[in-house]
Amino acid sequence: MSSIQMSARDELLQRFLDAASTGDVQKVSLMISQSKDLLNQRGEQGWSALMLAARNGHYDVAKVLLSNGCDTSVTNRSGQTALDVALFWGHRHIARLLSSDADHDLRQLLPNRGVEEPDIYFNREILDRMSDKRNDAEWLAAKRVAPETVFLLFHALNPLVCSGADDEVEEVRLCKLRSAAVQELLINSQTVEVFLGVEKQEEDDGQLAWFALSTEDDPTQLLKHKHHNSFFLQGAMPGLLRLSDDDAGVVAQARSVLAWHSRYRFCPTCGSDTKVEEGGYKRTCLRAGCKSLQGVHNTCYPRVDPVVIMLVLHPDGNHCLLGRKKIFPPGMFSCLAGFVEPGETLETAVRREVREESGVQVGPVQYLSCQAWPMPSCLMIGCHCVATTTDIKVDQNEIEEARWFTRQQVMDALVKDKRAVFIMPPRQAIAHYLLKHWIGCNANL
Numbered sequence: 001m002s003s004i005q006m007s008a009r010d011e012l013l014q015r016f017l018d019a020a021s022t023g024d025v026q027k028v029s030l031m032i033s034q035s036k037d038l039l040n041q042r043g044e045q046g047w048s049a050l051m052l053a054a055r056n057g058h059y060d061v062a063k064v065l066l067s068n069g070c071d072t073s074v075t076n077r078s079g080q081t082a083l084d085v086a087l088f089w090g091h092r093h094i095a096r097l098l099s100s101d102a103d104h105d106l107r108q109l110l111p112n113r114g115v116e117e118p119d120i121y122f123n124r125e126i127l128d129r130m131s132d133k134r135n136d137a138e139w140l141a142a143k144r145v146a147p148e149t150v151f152l153l154f155h156a157l158n159p160l161v162c163s164g165a166d167d168e169v170e171e172v173r174l175c176k177l178r179s180a181a182v183q184e185l186l187i188n189s190q191t192v193e194v195f196l197g198v199e200k201q202e203e204d205d206g207q208l209a210w211f212a213l214s215t216e217d218d219p220t221q222l223l224k225h226k227h228h229n230s231f232f233l234q235g236a237m238p239g240l241l242r243l244s245d246d247d248a249g250v251v252a253q254a255r256s257v258l259a260w261h262s263r264y265r266f267c268p269t270c271g272s273d274t275k276v277e278e279g280g281y282k283r284t285c286l287r288a289g290c291k292s293l294q295g296v297h298n299t300c301y302p303r304v305d306p307v308v309i310m311l312v313l314h315p316d317g318n319h320c321l322l323g324r325k326k327i328f329p330p331g332m333f334s335c336l337a338g339f340v341e342p343g344e345t346l347e348t349a350v351r352r353e354v355r356e357e358s359g360v361q362v363g364p365v366q367y368l369s370c371q372a373w374p375m376p377s378c379l380m381i382g383c384h385c386v387a388t389t390t391d392i393k394v395d396q397n398e399i400e401e402a403r404w405f406t407r408q409q410v411m412d413a414l415v416k417d418k419r420a421v422f423i424m425p426p427r428q429a430i431a432h433y434l435l436k437h438w439i440g441c442n443a444n445l
């Protein structure tokens with residue numbers, strides 16, 4: 001476009017951008033004092049004055065632009081901020097200037113850390129795991145036959161529970177069987193047994209031990225002469241969310257270890273058969289000479305998969321980003337989440353998953369709390385973070401929809417107000433806690 005065709009406005013902007021690009025501090029300052037709205041305007045390919053200064057290493061120009069309140073989160077058509085540009089071209093002093101400013105402002109939006117260890121579903125530990133007893137075969141054998149010992153029964157990873165009603169939502173209790181009731185199972189070589197721990201108590205003597213037993217046999221046969229009103233809880237979600245907080249913690253431990261047994265029957269190193277050791281906490285390869293027998297290998301122990309789950313806050317401090325997967329119940333939106341990949345920090349994983357799933361770029365990240373999630377064995381690492389860009393581009397493979405919701409909309413959903421525009425994740429999910437913590441609501445809703 002020739003300068004003749006340009007409107008006076010375009011021409012003014014072009015002069016301003018040229019001044020920033022060539023490092024003419026005086027001209028930039030003068031033009032801002034005459035027309036402040038030039039600050040965040042963008043020219044060709046969406047480049048702002050700050051990006052051009054960052055591109056060409058003009059520190060003083062960047063400083064003047066920032067001191068006049070220039071927006072550091074603006075992006076060009078390639079989705080780069082001025083900070084990205086400065087980093088790309090190696091102008092570290094400008095990158096430092098941009099990141100310290102941007103980070104400081106954005107960090108102010110993160111909520112206070114709050115309670116160090118909130119009582120989140122699945123996290124309660126009513127047993128002392130006593131891992132030192134896992135190698136004490138004699139002690140374990142004595143506990144196995146002690147009449148008061150508690151046995152929890154699982155079939156296809158579903159716990160045996162009791163309930164007063166047939167209600168689909170009512171809280172259920174774990175069925176605690178005594179050794180007399182599980183004699184047949186204990187001698188069956190197909191039964192997988194895991195020592196869970198002893199009930200927490202002061203005295204050393206008379207410790208009440210708990211075991212989990214997993215059977216492949218027909219559960220209806222097993223139940224014939226046993227507990228009235230007992231059944232295997234069907235479907236991990238939402239079935240497992242019907243347990244009491246005490247029971248949920250025990251199930252988080254038992255189900256994850258049993259799921260590992262069901263998936264790692266053979267040696268992951270050579271494919272040979274394995275034997276169960278250490279009270280159900282180790283599988284050892286039976287083939288002499290297998291590499292897994294030399295040294296310590298994590299393939300022999302139960303696995304835990306770290307998953308980051310994050311509430312992304314809008315740079316305006318008043319919105320948060322929630323998404324929904326196709327499998328969610330209608331109307332429900334929740335925090336974005338994703339598996340941590342090898343070689344990643346939690347912060348990097350948060351930024352990558354948010355970018356992949358929503359197209360939004362994330363700046364500061366703050367860890368809040370975590371949750372055991374035994375489906376089959378995740379550790380949900382709950383974070384708040386602040387976005388530096390706000391345009392949403394959803395990855396349809398993972399997320400059906402993602403939206404910015406206002407603080408008021410989250411409050412309405414939390415109290416189930418009739419104006420609510422979405423449904424909260426259930427109170428048992430850490431996503432619920434991340435949302436509640438952001439709006440500063442500590443009441444147990």
Ligand SMILES: NC(=O)C1=CN([C@@H]2O[C@H](COP(=O)(O)OP(=O)(O)OC[C@H]3O[C@@H](n4cnc5c(N)ncnc54)[C@H](O)[C@@H]3O)[C@@H](O)[C@H]2O)C=CC1
Pocket residue numbers: 305307309334335336337338339353371373375378380398425429430431432
């Ligand atoms: N407690 C809570 O509030 C919530 C818990 N979750 C849990 O977090 C888990 C991870 O979240 P997603 O969004 O699904 O993760 P994601 O965004 O990383 O995508 C999942 C995909 O990643 C791949 N993947 C990479 N590593 C994997 C691994 N170790 N195991 C299985 N798949 C792997 C698979 O292709 C899978 O389909 C979910 O499976 C869910 O159980 C998710 C949201 C809320």
Ligand SMILES: [Mg+2]
Pocket residue numbers: 337338339353356357398
């Ligand atoms: Mg993902």
Ligand SMILES: [Mg+2]
Pocket residue numbers: 336337338339357398
């Ligand atoms: Mg995901």
Ligand SMILES: [Mg+2]
Pocket residue numbers: 338339353
């Ligand atoms: Mg992923």
Ligand SMILES: [Zn+2]
Pocket residue numbers: 267268269270271272285286287290291292
């Ligand atoms: Zn092996």
